[in-house]
Amino acid sequence: MRIDLHTHSTASDGTDTPAELVANAAAAGLDVVALTDHDTVGGHAEATAALPEGLTLVTGAELSCRVDGVSLHMLAYLFDPSEPELARERELVRDDRVPRAQAMVRKLRELDVPVTWEQVARIAGDGSVGRPHVATALVELGVVDTVSDAFTPAWLGNGGRAYADKHELDPFDAIRLVKAAGGVTVFAHPLAVKRGAVVPESVIARLAAAGLDGIEVDHMDHDEPTRARLRGLAAELGLLPTGSSDYHGSRKTVRLGEYTTDPEIYGEITRRATGAFPVPGAGGPVPA
DSSP states (O other): OOEEEEEOOTTTTOSSOHHHHHHHHHHTTOSEEEEOOBTOOTTHHHHHHTOOTTOEEEEEEEEEEEETTEEEEEEEESOOTTOHHHHHHHHHHHHTHHHHHHHHHHHHHHTTOOOOHHHHHHHHTTSOOOHHHHHHHHHHTTSSSSHHHHSSTTTTSTTOTTOOOOOOBOHHHHHHHHHHTTOEEEEOSTTOGGGSOOOOHHHHHHHHHTTOOEEEEEOTTSOHHHHHHHHHHHHHHTOEEEEOOOBOGGGSSOOTTSSOOOHHHHHHHHHHOOSOOOEEOOSSOOOO
């Protein structure tokens, strides 16, 4: 089985619609794909309706969190999307995304970058606006070569010159809320130092003690020594090690299924979940 547990669609900051995403996942030879848009479940219905036979969909979201002044992302899988407290927190984060993106545009203009809010809004379309949309505007303007190049201290990286804060969950609250909604939590790209500051291992240990289920080990922003370090940490703390592409369509160079999760780890994630269950494909269009 080939299992990719971290992807994004146009419901947040990917370039594939949810329907295109599941079709492309099947075409890439995946057996399981998780749709984990930022702080939203808005793409799940479309992805489910379009799910090709032979592909299983894991519903989820990537939750924006902050602890000790450091931003981090928490992958939440197979939770009940109607659970009111978690739904309310997701809405608070989404509502803060527009003013946050507008603040980044203002900071960029103060740095003599001729970006406009209209440009960013056009790039975001109907999706939940975020930093990748601002980063794409910088690529369009020739300020940086790639979206990843914008996620540095010089521009939009955590604490960078044009970075702006937004409402973010305390990760300990996120774990509690996701568990209350029957879901499973995995700390996304925990040591992606190129993005900015990361939490120390002592915080990961505290999160594990609070009920964190896993950490994302195999990821494009982790080099081989970092992956080895994280694999050892997962074993030490009793955490599930996952792997995934963090696919954003054409916004990043990583391919669907470039990094994957071991089937036994996936099985344990599904065993722990009670809020929702993986959806087997049985009626969407077959990819060409």
